Amino acid sequence: MSRIDEPNYAHTKPPLHRMTTAIPLAPPHSNALRSEDAFLALIGRCFPNSHHRLLLGRGDDCAVIDCRESLCVSSDLFLEDAHFRMAYFAPEDIGYKALAVNISDIGAMGAKPLGFVLNLMAPKHLERGFWEAFFHGMAELAAEHDLYLAGGDLSDAPYLGIAVTIWGERPEGGKFLRRVQARPGDVLFLVGKVGLARLGLALLERGLGKTAEISMSVTPEDCPAAIQAHLRPALHPAVATSLSRTDWVRGLMDVSDGLARDLPRFLGTGLGCSLTLDPETLHPELRLFAQENGVDAAEWAVLGGEDYALLGVVAARDWDVLREKIPAVWRLGDVTAKPGIHLNGKQMRSRGFDHFSR
Amino acid sequence: MSRIDEPNYAHTKPPLHRMTTAIPLAPPHSNALRSEDAFLALIGRCFPNSHHRLLLGRGDDCAVIDCRESLCVSSDLFLEDAHFRMAYFAPEDIGYKALAVNISDIGAMGAKPLGFVLNLMAPKHLERGFWEAFFHGMAELAAEHDLYLAGGDLSDAPYLGIAVTIWGERPEGGKFLRRVQARPGDVLFLVGKVGLARLGLALLERGLGKTAEISMSVTPEDCPAAIQAHLRPALHPAVATSLSRTDWVRGLMDVSDGLARDLPRFLGTGLGCSLTLDPETLHPELRLFAQENGVDAAEWAVLGGEDYALLGVVAARDWDVLREKIPAVWRLGDVTAKPGIHLNGKQMRSRGFDHFSR
Numbered sequence: 001m002s003r004i005d006e007p008n009y010a011h012t013k014p015p016l017h018r019m020t021t022a023i024p025l026a027p028p029h030s031n032a033l034r035s036e037d038a039f040l041a042l043i044g045r046c047f048p049n050s051h052h053r054l055l056l057g058r059g060d061d062c063a064v065i066d067c068r069e070s071l072c073v074s075s076d077l078f079l080e081d082a083h084f085r086m087a088y089f090a091p092e093d094i095g096y097k098a099l100a101v102n103i104s105d106i107g108a109m110g111a112k113p114l115g116f117v118l119n120l121m122a123p124k125h126l127e128r129g130f131w132e133a134f135f136h137g138m139a140e141l142a143a144e145h146d147l148y149l150a151g152g153d154l155s156d157a158p159y160l161g162i163a164v165t166i167w168g169e170r171p172e173g174g175k176f177l178r179r180v181q182a183r184p185g186d187v188l189f190l191v192g193k194v195g196l197a198r199l200g201l202a203l204l205e206r207g208l209g210k211t212a213e214i215s216m217s218v219t220p221e222d223c224p225a226a227i228q229a230h231l232r233p234a235l236h237p238a239v240a241t242s243l244s245r246t247d248w249v250r251g252l253m254d255v256s257d258g259l260a261r262d263l264p265r266f267l268g269t270g271l272g273c274s275l276t277l278d279p280e281t282l283h284p285e286l287r288l289f290a291q292e293n294g295v296d297a298a299e300w301a302v303l304g305g306e307d308y309a310l311l312g313v314v315a316a317r318d319w320d321v322l323r324e325k326i327p328a329v330w331r332l333g334d335v336t337a338k339p340g341i342h343l344n345g346k347q348m349r350s351r352g353f354d355h356f357s358r
Numbered sequence: 359m360s361r362i363d364e365p366n367y368a369h370t371k372p373p374l375h376r377m378t379t380a381i382p383l384a385p386p387h388s389n390a391l392r393s394e395d396a397f398l399a400l401i402g403r404c405f406p407n408s409h410h411r412l413l414l415g416r417g418d419d420c421a422v423i424d425c426r427e428s429l430c431v432s433s434d435l436f437l438e439d440a441h442f443r444m445a446y447f448a449p450e451d452i453g454y455k456a457l458a459v460n461i462s463d464i465g466a467m468g469a470k471p472l473g474f475v476l477n478l479m480a481p482k483h484l485e486r487g488f489w490e491a492f493f494h495g496m497a498e499l500a501a502e503h504d505l506y507l508a509g510g511d512l513s514d515a516p517y518l519g520i521a522v523t524i525w526g527e528r529p530e531g532g533k534f535l536r537r538v539q540a541r542p543g544d545v546l547f548l549v550g551k552v553g554l555a556r557l558g559l560a561l562l563e564r565g566l567g568k569t570a571e572i573s574m575s576v577t578p579e580d581c582p583a584a585i586q587a588h589l590r591p592a593l594h595p596a597v598a599t600s601l602s603r604t605d606w607v608r609g610l611m612d613v614s615d616g617l618a619r620d621l622p623r624f625l626g627t628g629l630g631c632s633l634t635l636d637p638e639t640l641h642p643e644l645r646l647f648a649q650e651n652g653v654d655a656a657e658w659a660v661l662g663g664e665d666y667a668l669l670g671v672v673a674a675r676d677w678d679v680l681r682e683k684i685p686a687v688w689r690l691g692d693v694t695a696k697p698g699i700h701l702n703g704k705q706m707r708s709r710g711f712d713h714f715s716r
Contacts, residue, residue, distance in 0.1 A: 055428055056430075056534070060611075061432060061466035061467055062430035062432040062466070062534075063430065063432070064431075064467075064534055065429050065430075067425045067426075070413055070423060070424055070425060071422070071429070072420035072421065072422045073422075073423055073508050073509065074420040074421070074509060075475040075477055075510050075521075076511045077477050077479065077511045079513055082513050082514060083513070108419035109419055109420045117433040119435050119521040119523075150431050151431065151433060152433050153435045155435045155441070156440060158516070158517065159516065161479065161519070163511070165433060165477075165523035168420070176414070178414065178418050179419070253418075
């Protein structure tokens with residue numbers, strides 16, 4: 001697509017065939033990626049363009065993907081200063097997390113991710129080394145999940161932004177798991193941690209002088225797991241597909257905005273929940289932080305976002321057999337007939353985050 | 359997903375259930391969209407959330423889409439000041455074109471578009487009226503092509519940006535049409551106009567004082583078709599699927615960056631072409647402009663991007679029957695065994711645009 005501020009009036013440029021038959025990679029002494037073709041060459045080295053589920057790879061107007069009777073599809077933005085900061089994200093972590101948050105959405109359906117497209121808003125000031133690390137971080141995660149990259153788009157932009165669209169399929173013998181099927185008395189369960197990524201974020205932001213609300217005597221060095229949880233959230237793809245294959249799970253979602261905000265979305269209107277969160281079961285780094293700062297660790301955990309834990313619901317009578325079959329699940333609480341969240345016996349009065357309400 | 363610069367420390371906000379069970383639409387006297395929910399409510403009014411090919415609509419972690427054995431997938435960015443200007447694009451034209459450029463990619467495969475996801479980078483200063491018009495322009499085009507909107511993401515951002523991912527399928531009795539299958543002697547053909555969108559762009563940019571390279575005595579009022587070609591490019595979905603159903607078409611693509619840049623991509627290495635472009639066959643507005651400015655109208659047309667015409671190739675022996683069956687095709691020239699583009703007997707020395715080479 002043409003860029004507006006330089007229409008194609010280029011009558012004095014070299015002959016067409018000289019400009020298009022060779023890949024104009026930046027010369028070795030340059031640190032910039034000088035052309036779209038240089039970007040595509042780098043992407044080509046990081047992401048194989050063939051896969052047994054990819055019928056036609058990148059390079060045409062569309063890719064052609066193999067599918068069975070249905071696919072689940074999701075898409076997430078990952079934008080500089082909205083979702084990550086260049087100051088404390090290594091380039092490979094940006095590449096990793098931009099894809100990870102999308103893979104998490106597929107797992108939240110109990111599905112198996114297959115492939116994705118990548119839209120990249122790429123500021124000119126970022127150097128070749130940045131992009132090599134960025135694509136490496138993303139490609140490593142893609143390879144780990146056997147994902148193909150089917151295409152995308154690239155544009156110069158004033159700040160770094162990534163938009164990924166991902167798709168997946170029902171695992172063999174499984175089904176897609178939706179959100180809203182809970183009933184009063186059901187058991188709520190989690191796979192993965194909560195609250196840890198929020199602690200990591202708070203520590204990283206404090207390093208930039210951005211979070212003055214809470215003084216913290218703990219340091220990032222005390223909390224490597226919390227930092228890691230924010231920069232490279234853990235994913236649970238194998239547990240997700242196992243849950244999809246059982247007969248007991250009534251609903252599943254991933255907790256991206258924090259339990260306080262995501263639980264009402266999960267339960268729908270008319271239902272609430274009573275959570276029992278023994279602080280002793282939380283991560284030691286979270287307990288240390290809470291103790292040093294006089295904070296309620298359980299409430300901190302319920303308000304914290306970006307852990308990408310899986311939140312599920314199961315009939316009370318099926319809880320024991322589910323836990324026996326899938327030991328990664330842990331009991332969070334019970335569904336109640338009255339809206340609202342009770343945490344360890346007290347009604348919660350806080351909520352999660354809305355991008356536009358401030 | 360949480361926003362980094364305001365962690366969820368909100369202990370003094372209203373109870374959770376009051377914040378989440380009602381849709382917090384902006385009050386009638388406000389011109390802003392104050393929350394993510396207000397955006398989603400507006401999107402819900404513009405885009406139906408059910409469709410016979412959409413098995414699970416928006417609102418869960420993923421949508422679930424119905425598919426047969428394969429899908430073609432494409433994704434395009436549409437960014438303020440890179441791909442459009444707020445100064446002369448009406449909000450409904452931005453919504454229209456952001457989706458149109460994606461639909462064009464599906465047509466370029468001879469395929470039928472089915473659905474899409476929308477990622478929106480939405481600056482806070484844009485008012486409710488802007489968004490109503492934006493979604494109206496996009497929804498109108500989606501309805502025209504019977505497309506469902508399957509989801510997406512929304513974030514505050516310093517400038518307006520749209521990332522659409524779209525998918526489509528092989529029409530019944532048709533096949534996907536790729537780019538690279540031309541042979542020397544084949545006939546190149548087009549569906550749609552070329553050069554007109556470039557003229558529209560030049561006129562609109564001149565209005566902002568941005569194009570000083572060429573003085574123009576013609577005005578935007580003289581050239582409504584050129585302006586329209588830039589703001590709302592014509593699409594050719596019915597012709598695309600008809601071409602897919604014939605046995606003759608060897609390759610197809612859409613011309614987004616201009617013929618000068620897209621022809622070498624279409625033909626691949628080792629082939630060139632000889633184009634015969636009688637200026638008398640070009641649009642009267644383009645002829646008027648060329649005459650008034652001493653410009654070669656044919657060369658202007660070949661260098662111009664963003665018309666989203668379809669470029670195809672057919673064996674010479676099949677040309678007559680193709681033209682008889684699908685009258686929308688017009689003959690552009692012939693494939694040659696020697697790389698490079700000859701236009702009306704002269705070798706061209708100009709090329710299209712690369713976002714990163716400047």
